[in-house]
Amino acid sequence: MTTSYRDALASLRQTDGSAPVPAVTEVLSAPENRHLLEYVVEDPFGAHVFPGNESGYSPESFLDDLDAQLTGTAPIHLWSYIPTCAYRCRFCQYPVVLLKGSQEVTEAQANQWVDWNIREGKLWLARVPALASAPVGEFNVFGGTPSLLPKDAIRRLLDFYRENFGFGPDTTIRFEGDPSTFTPDKLDLLAELGCTKLSSGVQSFDDPVLRQSGREHTADMCVEFIRNAHRAGFDWVSIDLMYGLLDQSVDSVRRDLEVVLTERPTAVVCTKLHLKSYTDTRTGVAGVQPAAWQLPDYRDRLVRAGHRWPPLGEQYQMREILTEGLRAGGYTEHPTMYFARDGLGPEKWKSIMVDQGLQEAEVAIGLGGSSSCRASEAITDVNWKRYAEHIEAGRIPLGSATAFSGRAREARSIKMALSTLRPLDDRPHRERFPGESLFAEPWREQFDSLADRGLLRLNEPTGHIELTPNGEVLVEAIINTELNAR
Numbered sequence: 001m002t003t004s005y006r007d008a009l010a011s012l013r014q015t016d017g018s019a020p021v022p023a024v025t026e027v028l029s030a031p032e033n034r035h036l037l038e039y040v041v042e043d044p045f046g047a048h049v050f051p052g053n054e055s056g057y058s059p060e061s062f063l064d065d066l067d068a069q070l071t072g073t074a075p076i077h078l079w080s081y082i083p084t085c086a087y088r089c090r091f092c093q094y095p096v097v098l099l100k101g102s103q104e105v106t107e108a109q110a111n112q113w114v115d116w117n118i119r120e121g122k123l124w125l126a127r128v129p130a131l132a133s134a135p136v137g138e139f140n141v142f143g144g145t146p147s148l149l150p151k152d153a154i155r156r157l158l159d160f161y162r163e164n165f166g167f168g169p170d171t172t173i174r175f176e177g178d179p180s181t182f183t184p185d186k187l188d189l190l191a192e193l194g195c196t197k198l199s200s201g202v203q204s205f206d207d208p209v210l211r212q213s214g215r216e217h218t219a220d221m222c223v224e225f226i227r228n229a230h231r232a233g234f235d236w237v238s239i240d241l242m243y244g245l246l247d248q249s250v251d252s253v254r255r256d257l258e259v260v261l262t263e264r265p266t267a268v269v270c271t272k273l274h275l276k277s278y279t280d281t282r283t284g285v286a287g288v289q290p291a292a293w294q295l296p297d298y299r300d301r302l303v304r305a306g307h308r309w310p311p312l313g314e315q316y317q318m319r320e321i322l323t324e325g326l327r328a329g330g331y332t333e334h335p336t337m338y339f340a341r342d343g344l345g346p347e348k349w350k351s352i353m354v355d356q357g358l359q360e361a362e363v364a365i366g367l368g369g370s371s372s373c374r375a376s377e378a379i380t381d382v383n384w385k386r387y388a389e390h391i392e393a394g395r396i397p398l399g400s401a402t403a404f405s406g407r408a409r410e411a412r413s414i415k416m417a418l419s420t421l422r423p424l425d426d427r428p429h430r431e432r433f434p435g436e437s438l439f440a441e442p443w444r445e446q447f448d449s450l451a452d453r454g455l456l457r458l459n460e461p462t463g464h465i466e467l468t469p470n471g472e473v474l475v476e477a478i479i480n481t482e483l484n485a486r
Helices: 003-012 025-029 029-042 058-072 104-127 151-164 186-193 207-212 219-231 249-264 296-304 312-327 350-354 386-394 404-416 426-432 443-452 471-472 476-480
Strands: 078-082 136-142 172-177 197-203 237-244 267-272 332-333 338-341 362-365 369-371 376-380 398-403 456-459 465-469
Touching: 003 025, 003 029, 003 312, 025 332, 025 386, 029 267, 029 476, 058 376, 058 398, 078 104, 078 151, 078 350, 104 151, 104 386, 136 197, 136 350, 186 219, 219 237, 237 249, 237 312, 249 404, 267 296, 267 312, 312 332, 312 338, 312 471, 312 476, 350 404, 386 471, 398 404, 404 476, 443 456, 465 471
Parallel strands: 078 136, 078 362, 136 172, 172 197, 197 237, 237 267
Antiparallel strands: 267 338, 332 338, 362 369, 369 376, 376 398, 456 465
C-alpha cells in the first residue's frame, strides 16, 4: 500500500459527526476499487470531453469527419466561448483572459474577443459547408464571463450566430455569467435577443467560502440574480454549486441547499472541487496557467495559515446532502450532478450530447472550445496569442485532434450514456454498432466486474444495464478508469 493510497483511505474515513457516513465509503474502501479511490481524491468533475484513442490525428481530418456527420444531422449543440473575465478564481483552470484597465480599455478588449469569435465562426462555416444548415438544438454562450460584454457587443455576437447558423423555432439560446454582472438591463437585453436560459456560477451562498475562493460576488448578489432572472421571465435559470471548497463545512452546504430550495432556480449543477489538471485526465479543457489551488506549495501555505481543506469523507457527505436534498425537494438528476426541477429536465445541451439515442455533434467556437463528432474530436488552441495569430491568418485555430477507433466509438457511446444515469439499452447499441452487443465481449467481462463490485445491475432478458446507487455516485470515476476499448 503506497502512502498516497493510505492517505486517501484516511481522508475517506474522516467525516462530520452531524451527518451519516457516506454510503459509498464501503465500496471505495474495498481493495478491488483502489483505482476508483485514487481517481476521486482529486478528480475533475464530470466528463465534459471524451477524448479519442488515436492521437496525432489531423485537425483537417476532424473537420472532414464533422462535415460528413452534419449532412442531414439531427439537432446539434453549438457553443460560443468568450474567455473574458474580470478576475481569476482560485480554483479556475480554464483558458480565460482578464479584462483590465479603464472602462474604455476593457470594452475595447471585450469587443476584440467578439470580433475574433465572429471571424472564427466564419472560418468554420467556410470550411465545414454542412454546418450552416445543421439545425441547432441549443446555442450556449459560455466563458469566461460573457455577461461582462458591453450590450452592443452581446447584440452583435447573437445577431451573427442567429443569422448564419441553423437556428429555428425550437432552438434555445443560453447565456452564462457571474451573478453580479447579470444586471437588470443586461437581463432585459438578453430576453429581447431571444435568450430563454441563463447559467450562473454561484458556487456557494456562504460569503467567507466565496471570499476564500477568490469570488468577488456575495451570497446576497446570488439570491438577487435568481429573483431578478425569474422576474424577467427566463424559462431556465441554472446555478452552479461547488463542494469541497477551502473552509467549507457540511453545515455550509446544508445552508446552500436551504437557499436553493427557498429560491427554486430551475436547475442546479453540483461540482466537486477539481484539483487535478484537465490536461492529465482530458475530462475538460485546461488553459496554459494552472489554478492557484492546484499549486501544492500554495495549498500548504493555506493550511499553515489555519485554513482547512474538507477531507474526502466530508466531501461525500456534502454530495449526499445536495443530491438527497434536491431529490426530496422536487429536482431530478440527469445527467450526473445536473439537477432540474421535476418535469423540466434534462439539460437540453447535455441531452443532445450524451443521451444514448442522440449523442449528436457539438461545435465550439472560441478559445479552448471542445468540438466532437462520432469519428473524432478536437480542441481549439488554449493559448490566446496563438489563437489570435491563427484567426488573423485566416485559419481555424484547432490545437489538436484525436480519432476514435471502431471499438473506442463503442466505448465513448457507452460512457456518455452511463453519465445520464439512465439504464443502458442494448437495442439502440446493436442498431448503431451492427454485430455488437452490450452483453457480448469485450463489454460483458467489464460489466460483470462492475456488477460483482455492486456498481451496476445487468438484466439480459430486458436488454438493460443499470447503475446502482453507489455506481451513480462513482459514475465519473468509472467512465474515466474503466470500460475502455480493447
